[in-house]
Amino acid sequence: MxxxxxxxxxxxxxxxxxxxxxxxxxxxxxxxxxxxxxxxxxxxxxxxxxxPLGTLGTDLTLTRPVQVGGGGLLDLGPEEQALLEAENGTAAFEFDNLGDPGEPFERDVFLPATQLTFPEEEAARAAQIDGVEAVAAGLTVVVLHQEGLVPAPEDLAEAQRLGPAALNRLDFTFDTWTMAGIDPEGGSLALAEAGQVSSGRFLEAGERGAVLASDAWAARRGIEAGDELRIAGREYTVVGTVRERLGAQAADAYLPLAELQELAEREGRINLLAVRAERSELVGDVEEALAGLVDGAQVGASADVADRVSGSxxxxxxxxxxxxxxxxxxxxxxxxxxxxxxxxxxxxxxxxxxxxxxxxxxxxxxxxxxxxxxxxxxxxxxxxxxxxxxxxxxxxxxxxxIELEASGASAPAIAGLESVPAAFGIGELATVNETISVxxxxxxxxxxxxxxxxxxxxxxxxxxxxxxxxxxxxxxxxxxxx
Amino acid sequence: MNTVTGHVTPPALQLGGLRREFSDGSETVVAVAEATATIDAGTVTSIIGPSGSGKTTLLQLLGLLDTPTAGKLAVLGQEAARMSAAERTRLRRDRIGFVFQHFNLVPTLTARENVEAALVGTGASRQERRERSSIMLDRVGLADRAGHLPQQLSGGEQQRVAIARALVGNPAIILADEPTGNLDEQTGQDVIELLLGLVRTSDTALVMITHDPAVARRADHHLRMQAGHLEEVLPEPEPPAAAPVPQPAPGRMARIVRRLRGGRRG
Incomplete structure (x- = not known):
């Protein structure tokens, strides 16, 4: 050519x-x-x-939050306080049964914080709702560890009158962490799943005396898989550590649900129900049915959680x-x-x-x-x-x-915790960062x-x-x- | 008109009142005014005239590269005005050859490819095109330069490639626009000898524009363009001191080719 x-x-x-x-x-x-x-x-x-945030668009969470004002737990309304007291009384502020003032003491108190519990049977009822594929029940509590000398009643009254900041004047130390009771077989619906294990192993169903620590908490406390932990007078073995899920709800430590219920004296009670709809178009109906399941329930969509993810x-x-x-x-x-x-x-x-x-x-x-x-x-x-x-x-x-970082809004296993004052260090929530190689x-x-x-x-x-x-x-x- | 047994051979070119005007809207320039002439097959016609007198425009009209403003033109008996653009292109490809003052070779093609370009679209096979191009280059004395690019050739050689390109399709008409205008005197003379020799051996009509009286005298007919007007004139007499112009003779072509092969000058 x-x-x-x-x-x-x-x-x-x-x-x-x-x-x-x-x-x-x-x-x-x-x-x-x-x-x-x-x-x-x-x-x-x-x-x-x-x-990992869940099958976005089909996951829902049911909680029963208590509206907490700027003054913290002490500002709760009478009805809400009554509910909390009915669950846990005011154990954290009662030192009468620990001994005489000035005597050393050490104890762990399980606070419900800002979520009210509801009966575990609601999980079974939720599973019966049309369009629901799976449910996973959970219980989240704040563990308040107190250690020091029993305060005199008048000092305690004065501190309570002056407000939460004055509690620091009392002669004892405290530490808090969040703990979640999970269904070890709950998969991605549970607050932690086997895929998050970074060292050691995951919890097994029906297992007792085993606890999982989050990576961040383990690092903060110097805990490693295999270590022993003493919680509320019982010995636990840290069987593994887990990575935080970006933007997802998380806790510092995890126990099987039944064990935490027993330990925290909340048998048959849960305060978190994760529900997965069969299809995204059924989410609306499921959400409505779930809201009617428990008085004062709040139903949130996992998709909302994704909005909290930010970073490079x-x-x-x-x-x-x-x-x-x-x-x-x-x-x-x-x-x-x-x-x-x-x-x-x-x-x-x-x-x-x-x-x-x-x-x-x-x-x-x-x-x-x-x-x-x-x-x-x-x-x-x-x-x-x-x-x-x-x-x-x-x-x-x-x-x-190329490495880019994603940051999740601190995983509030306990909804509304952001507004709790730092009285017990509860307000200090860790931000979850995840570095991804692109x-x-x-x-x-x-x-x-x-x-x-x-x-x-x-x-x-x-x-x-x-x-x-x-x-x-x-x-x-x-x-x-x- | 020449008569061939059984039928009439039409003139190569027949012009009747051919006119070409150029207008830029405000001013109209008449490049060719009422040109009338008949150029028979097998004849050599020279066109002389000062620069800007309309010679090149006339040649482009004759080569169907331009369209007259008025008048009639018949090429090989066919009315140019009645031809479609495609027919004019076909006629140029099959029956007309062009030789330009500046050679106008495609700079990226070799000498043989430049010659072959004139056969593209004629239906000739690739092999046939190559053979005919090689033969034509051999006839102009450039067989050994077939693979060279124009820039590797002297001016005379480039013009010989252009002549080979013009003749490779066996055209009935060759239109040459100052074919020696860009060459030195000796090379120009050699090139014109070659062109005339090739044309004289065929029935091709050659129309060439030239400023060189010596070249013009080699023609059978002499036309002069003056301010767009075309007229037939007698050839200028030879200057007394000029050497007698040799006439083409048998074996002369071979000598020219040998001489051209022997010394390549720009």
Missing amino acids: FLVRYAYAELTRRRARTVLAVLALAVGVAVVVGVGSAARAVDEAQREVLD LVDAADLSAGLARVVLIVSLIAAAAIAVLVTLGSVSQRTREIGTLRAIGWSPRRVVGQVLGESLVIGTLGALVGSALGAGAVWLVARRG VPQATPELLLAGGLLALGAGLVAGLAGAWRAARIEPAEALRRVG
């Missing part, structure tokens, strides 16, 4: 022009592949982070969604524009040549085909070189690795898309050049000298 030889001669003997056009398209393709891969990788990383990962994902599109479009337009300009420049430079070919009997269609063919070859070369450049760049970035990959789809876009840009450039070539009048072209 003469036209092929002619195109080959043009492209190889006008090398600088060809290289410029190919490079312009190649850079465009490389940007498409690179940015596309990065955006995809960030999306996947975000999905990886958010997936989410920023990057949000950025990648919009920016990637803009970068892709701009780079493609720039690449196509350069290719068009190079092609138009080439046609302009070849005006006399085109006029001569027309004079010796080349039809306009043949000339147009020649220009178009050359541009398509440039487009193909741009696609190949660009794909290689893009894949190489992606490989280099993947090899070096590994971009130049997928065949991206390479194909980049290649097609380069060909498209080459076609546009070719059409522009061909349009210009077709408009060249041979008589006018031949008047050109040089």
Whole structure:
């Protein structure tokens, strides 16, 4: 084919022009592949982070919160206080039975904090609701560890009158942590699951004397798997530690539900019910049915939890969604524009040549085909070189690795705890951070898309050049000298 | 008009009141005014005239590269005005050859490819195109330069490639626009000898624009363009001191080719 030889001669003997056009398209393709891969990788990383939050859209939680004002527990309304007292009395503030004032003491008190309990049978009732796939019951409590000298009643009364901050004046120390009773077989619906284990092992159903520690709490307390813990006078073995789930509800320590119920003297009581709907469109009905199950119940959707996730990962994902599109479009337009300009420049430079070919009997269609063919070859070369450049760049970035961080709002296993004053250190909730390696990959789809876009840009450039070539009048072209 | 047994051979070119105006909206320039002439097959016609007199415009009209504003033009008996653009392109490809002052070779194609370009679309196979191009290059003395790019050739060689390109399709008409205008005197003389020799051996009509009286004198007919007007004139007399112009003779072509092969000058 003469036209092929002619195109080959043009492209190889006008090398600088060809290289410029190919490079312009190649850079465009490389940007498409690179940015596309990065955006995809960030999306996947975000999905990886958010997936453990539950099957978003189908998970619901039922709790029975107590509205707590700015004054803390002491500000509770009479009805709410009565409910709390009925459950746990005011044990944390009663020192009468510990001994005489000034005598040393040590005890663990289980506070219900801000969630009221409800009967465990409600879990079975919830499971009967149409559209419910699974339920998992949980009990979360705050463990208040007190150790020191029994305060005199008048000192205690004074401290209570002055407010929570004055409790620090009393001659004993305290420590708090959150503890959750979970169904070890509750899977992702439970507050912790086997997949979160970072050391040791997970709890087994029916197991006694075993406790799990969260990584953060274990680090704070210097606890490791295999250590012994004394809780409310009983000995426990830390059988393992678990990672916090980003944005999900979490506690410092986990026990099987029945054991915590017994330990905290809340037999048959739970304060958290996780429910999974069969399908997202059933969530509304299930939510309504759940709300009517328990007086004062509050039903929340797991999807809300995802909103609490923030950090560079989410920023990057949000950025990648919009920016990637803009970068892709701009780079493609720039690449196509350069290719068009190079092609138009080439046609302009070849005006006399085109006029001569027309004079010796080349039809306009043949000339147009020649220009178009050359541009398509440039487009193909741009696609190949660009794909290689893009894949190489992606490989280099993947090899070096990008790390983005996702932060979850501190996991309030106990809803409303944020507003509890720091009297017992309860207000200090750890933020869960998760670092994710973003590994971009130049997928065949991206390479194909980049290649097609380069060909498209080459076609546009070719059409522009061909349009210009077709408009060249041979008589006018031949008047050109040089 | 020449008569061939059984049928009439039409003139190669027949012009009747051919006119070409250019207008930029406010001013109209008459490049060719009422040009009338008949150019028979197998004849050599020179067109002389000062720069800007409309010679090149006339040649482009004759080569169907431009459309007259008025008047009639028949190419090989076909009315140009009745031809479609495609028919004009086909006629140029199959029956007309062009030789330009600046050679107008495609710079990225070799000498053979430049010649072959004139056969593209004629239906000739690739092998046939290559063979005919090689033969034509051999006839102009450039067989050993077939694979060279134009920039690797001297001006004379480039013009010989252009002549090969013009003749490879066995055209009925060759239109040459100052074919020696960009060459030194000796090379120009060699090139014109070659062109005339090739044309004289066929029934091709050659119309050439030239500023060189010596070249013009080699023609059978002499036309002069003056401010767009075309008129037939007698050839300028030879200057007294000028050497007698040799006439084409058997074996002369071979000598020219040998000389051209021996010394390549720009």
